[in-house]
Amino acid sequence: MSSNVRITLHPTFEVLAATTAARLITRLLDVQSERGEATLVLTGGSVGIATLRAVAQSPAHLAVDWAKVNFWFGDDRFVPADSPDRNCGQAAEALLDHIRVDPARVHTMAASDTVDRLDEAVAQYAAELASAARAEWENDDASPAEAPPFPRFDVLLLGLGPDAHVASLFPEMAGIRAKGVPVVGVQNSPKPPPLRVSLTLETINSAQEIWIVAAGADKAAAVGLGLAGANEVQVPASGARGRNKTMWLLDQAAAAKVPAALMRGDS
Numbered sequence: 027m028s029s030n031v032r033i034t035l036h037p038t039f040e041v042l043a044a045t046t047a048a049r050l051i052t053r054l055l056d057v058q059s060e061r062g063e064a065t066l067v068l069t070g071g072s073v074g075i076a077t078l079r080a081v082a083q084s085p086a087h088l089a090v091d092w093a094k095v096n097f098w099f100g101d102d103r104f105v106p107a108d109s110p111d112r113n114c115g116q117a118a119e120a121l122l123d124h125i126r127v128d129p130a131r132v133h134t135m136a137a138s139d140t141v142d143r144l145d146e147a148v149a150q151y152a153a154e155l156a157s158a159a160r161a162e163w164e165n166d167d168a169s170p171a172e173a174p175p176f177p178r179f180d181v182l183l184l185g186l187g188p189d190a191h192v193a194s195l196f197p198e199m200a201g202i203r204a205k206g207v208p209v210v211g212v213q214n215s216p217k218p219p220p221l222r223v224s225l226t227l228e229t230i231n232s233a234q235e236i237w238i239v240a241a242g243a244d245k246a247a248a249v250g251l252g253l254a255g256a257n258e259v260q261v262p263a264s265g266a267r268g269r270n271k272t273m274w275l276l277d278q279a280a281a282a283k284v285p286a287a288l289m290r291g292d293s
């Protein structure tokens with residue numbers, strides 16, 4: 027296993043969410059002290075949203091300058107803006123409505139009643155990512171020859187499906203195979219609802235740190251395969267690799283199929 031992959035176990039779902047929240051608050055504070063602002067990519071799913079709720083409930087969240095945090099989404103469902111299925115709506119209810127964010131720094135994916143077609147939502151998010159990347163690039167003397175298609179992500183959260191999907195990149199489907207594009211549309215998601223917008227693996231892997239959060243026995247097989255280095259087209263989670271660090275934050279049940287050697291960091 028690559029040296030920058032870390033696995034951390036937690037006794038229960040609740041402890042996993044609370045600990046990930048504490049870890050996230052600390053990481054945002056550290057990044058803000060270095061860079062003045064921080065960028066976080068949120069995920070849908072039970073653990074991802076529970077983590078946001080735990081952030082809101084932690085007194086330590088008051089130490090973060092939330093007006094200087096840029097929020098993006100790894101994926102969202104292409105449903106009406108007021109649908110309870112919207113990841114951004116769930117994130118708002120769990121955290122964003124309870125902190126002083128700068129609305130200009132909260133980047134949500136278009137809903138099905140704000141644009142006519144899924145490919146418009148995809149193009150709109152890609153353009154928003156590119157615009158943010160250009161703004162960073164223009165302000166950074168050490169920038170590469172040209173602006174990348176996405177801004178710097180300090181922490182990117184990913185939930186994990188039982189089939190080892192991450193974001194809305196599902197095994198064997200077009201999204202996990204996409205190359206050279208930052209965002210894709212998903213027409214027939216195996217996990218309802220069927221229409222979604224998702225970052226591609228290339229965009230996900232541009233993040234400084236990727237935190238994969240998973241809980242429950244139904245995720246154990248996906249975790250085991252994801253950590254075993256399986257092919258990313260069959261096991262999308264195995265393709266998730268942060269530039270500096272990839273953390274698998276698991277409860278005991280989800281870690282049931284992780285080889286002991288990996289837990290010890292032997293390989």
Ligand code: 6PG
Binds near residue numbers: 069071102
């Ligand atoms: C989504 C999520 C998806 C989710 C996983 C895990 O929009 O559905 O982004 O990737 O994180 O399916 O979800 P659960 O933790 O609820 O199983």
